[in-house]
Amino acid sequence: MKTRDRILQASLQLFNECGEPRITTNHIADELDISPGNLYYHFRNKDEIIALLFQQFEKRMETALQAPQRRVPNMEDMWLYLHLVFENIWEYRFLYHDLDNILGRNRKLRTHFRRILERKVATAATICQGLADAGIMTATAEEIAALAQNIAVVATYWLNFQGIRASGSTQDSDSAHLALGVYQVLSLVAPFLNGEAQELLRQLSREYLS
Amino acid sequence: MKTRDRILQASLQLFNECGEPRITTNHIADELDISPGNLYYHFRNKDEIIALLFQQFEKRMETALQAPQRRVPNMEDMWLYLHLVFENIWEYRFLYHDLDNILGRNRKLRTHFRRILERKVATAATICQGLADAGIMTATAEEIAALAQNIAVVATYWLNFQGIRASGSTQDSDSAHLALGVYQVLSLVAPFLNGEAQELLRQLSREYLS
Numbered sequence: 001m002k003t004r005d006r007i008l009q010a011s012l013q014l015f016n017e018c019g020e021p022r023i024t025t026n027h028i029a030d031e032l033d034i035s036p037g038n039l040y041y042h043f044r045n046k047d048e049i050i051a052l053l054f055q056q057f058e059k060r061m062e063t064a065l066q067a068p069q070r071r072v073p074n075m076e077d078m079w080l081y082l083h084l085v086f087e088n089i090w091e092y093r094f095l096y097h098d099l100d101n102i103l104g105r106n107r108k109l110r111t112h113f114r115r116i117l118e119r120k121v122a123t124a125a126t127i128c129q130g131l132a133d134a135g136i137m138t139a140t141a142e143e144i145a146a147l148a149q150n151i152a153v154v155a156t157y158w159l160n161f162q163g164i165r166a167s168g169s170t171q172d173s174d175s176a177h178l179a180l181g182v183y184q185v186l187s188l189v190a191p192f193l194n195g196e197a198q199e200l201l202r203q204l205s206r207e208y209l210s
Numbered sequence: 211m212k213t214r215d216r217i218l219q220a221s222l223q224l225f226n227e228c229g230e231p232r233i234t235t236n237h238i239a240d241e242l243d244i245s246p247g248n249l250y251y252h253f254r255n256k257d258e259i260i261a262l263l264f265q266q267f268e269k270r271m272e273t274a275l276q277a278p279q280r281r282v283p284n285m286e287d288m289w290l291y292l293h294l295v296f297e298n299i300w301e302y303r304f305l306y307h308d309l310d311n312i313l314g315r316n317r318k319l320r321t322h323f324r325r326i327l328e329r330k331v332a333t334a335a336t337i338c339q340g341l342a343d344a345g346i347m348t349a350t351a352e353e354i355a356a357l358a359q360n361i362a363v364v365a366t367y368w369l370n371f372q373g374i375r376a377s378g379s380t381q382d383s384d385s386a387h388l389a390l391g392v393y394q395v396l397s398l399v400a401p402f403l404n405g406e407a408q409e410l411l412r413q414l415s416r417e418y419l420s
Contacts, residue, residue, distance in 0.1 A: 019314065098310050103374065104229065110374070117375055146397035149371075153394070154360055157367035164313065164320070165327055184363070187356035191401035 004042045006032055008056075011049045015094035020050070020102065050102065054109055057092040058116065064088055065119040073130030075197060078189065079204070081127060082182045085120065085155050090178050096159055117152060124148040128189070131197075139192045147188060154185050183209055214252045216242055218266075221259045225304035230260070231311065260312065264319055267302040268326065274298055275329040283340030285407060288399065289414070291337060292392045295330065295365050300388050306369055327362060334358040338399070341407075349402045357398060364395050393419055 001009075010031045014023045025046050029039045043049050064084035089096055103110040125148035131137035132144065139147065158181035166177070183205050190201050211219075220241045224233045235256050239249045253259050274294035299306055313320040335358035341347035342354065349357065368391035376387070393415050400411055 021311075021314070098314075099374075100308050100370070101231075101311050104231070104308075114374055117371070143397070143400075146394060150360070150364055150394055150398060153364050153367055153371050156371060157363055160310070161327070161363050161366065164309075164324055184356060184360055187353070188360060188398065190353075 003032075003034065003038065007034075007039060007042055008049065008052055012053055012092070012094070015050075015053075016092075020094045020098050025049075047106065051106070051109065053092065054095065054112065057088065057095060058112055060088050060091075061085070061116050062119070065116075065123045072134050073127040074134060075131065075136060075200070078127050078131070078186075079182075081123060082155065082185050086158075086178050086181050089155070089159060093159060096156070097163065099160075117156065120152040120155060121148050124151040128192075131193075136194060136197045137189075137192045138194060143192065147192065150188050151185055154188060155181070158184060179209055213242075213244065213248065217244075217249060217252055218259065218262055222263055222302070222304070225260075225263075226302075230304045230308050235259075257316065261316070261319065263302065264305065264322065267298065267305060268322055270298050270301075271295070271326050272329070275326075275333045282344050283337040284344060285341065285346060285403075285410070288337050288341070288396075289392075291333060292365065292395050296368075296388050296391050299365070299369060303369060306366070307373065309370075327366065330362040330365060331358050334361040338402075341403070346404060346407045347399075347402045348404060353402065357402065360398050361395055364398060365391070368394060389419055 007028060011023070011028050014027060014031060023046075025039055025043075026036055028049075029036045032039075043052075064081065064087075095102060099113075103113055125144055128137060128139065128144045128147055132139055159177055162177040162180065186201060186205055190198055193201060217238060221233070221238050224237060224241060233256075235249055235253075236246055238259075239246045242249075253262075274291065274297075305312060309323075313323055335354055338347060338349065338354045338357055342349055369387055372387040372390065396411060396415055400408055403411060
């Protein structure tokens with residue numbers, strides 16, 4: 001693996017584990033056992049590392065947020081969508097833990113992050129509309145619009161919310177937060193599903209949480 | 211008004227308008243046309259001002275989050291609860307705009323903020339259970355538990371979410387975000403209400419948003 005990629009990987013890990021504000025470029029160089037000069041040869045400063053990590057995150061999020069185009073979306077699309085969204089948030093969780101801070105420092109990241117939020121809302125709405133068209137869900141256009149925004153809010157901030165509520169407990173519980181997050185978002189959708197889909201969802205949720 | 215209270219009021223206004231990280235104690239002294247020395251006579255540093263503002267916020271939030279004790283909660287309690295919660299968040303919005311940052315710096319604030327989140331979830335659950343007991347709402351205990359958490363997440367992070375999505379547009383739209391926030395939370399509750407309450411809610415929501 002190239003030094004540049006090793007730096008990115010180590011930075012991501014340290015940011016996620018300790019929080020981005022606590023990590024300096026010296027910590028990163030130390031972790032990799034390279035000199036600060038070597039690190040600066042690849043990246044001018046920490047913000048440049050963050051920008052690169054954000055690019056990786058954005059690319060993966062764009063893939064996750066692609067609604068199926070050639071066919072009507074179904075419940076499995078909803079699962080896949082949520083699963084990929086939460087997985088990406090989890091892998092780049094340092095961004096979400098200090099979102100205001102990181103976006104406040106960098107106008108470009110803010111614009112890109114805004115675009116990701118818009119995509120989250122739009123994809124959620126497309127999938128819900130697909131479920132409605134297929135007769136799996138019963139909801140008006142007004143209800144779907146409000147639902148799609150709530151899906152995006154809960155998907156975006158669930159880990160922060162749980163992070164504050166669970167502060168003090170062990171790191172282990174973090175991936176449980178992730179499963180709980182998917183469950184919470186699905187519980188937003190559930191009341192609009194018809195009887196059969198609702199029962200299926202309830203079953204899947206229980207398996208997913210256990 | 212005492213100097214001490216004037217300092218708190220001016221700080222709150224500046225923090226809300228410009229963001230807490232951008233405001234120094236010198237800015238606050240300037241705004242009040244007092245010397246930095248005079249400010250330091252009342253507060254040792256900015257964190258002490260933040261701690262005092264947080265105390266005010268916490269006291270008001272505790273009042274807002276008191277579920278009615280002597281009678282069964284109804285739809286008006288839900289409205290009142292949401293209205294007061296959003297109003298408080300709005301008045302102390304600087305806390306929410308830099309939540310990770312502010313809570314990361316101060317362990318005590320973190321503990322107190324966690325308690326507020328717990329109260330948000332508990333009060334939402336109590337009101338929903340009251341609506342269910344009164345036959346206004348149909349929901350299982352499992353559904354109410356998930357719903358109460360989603361209510362707390364959307365109520366807590368709605369302004370941040372809208373802040374990122376609307377960045378670039380004018381400040382004026384902020385109080386519209388507030389009304390939209392109440393609407394978004396009510397749309398979480400709506401699908402569980404019985405027909406009549408649902409229609410009433412739909413009407414109220416439209417009036418509230420126009």
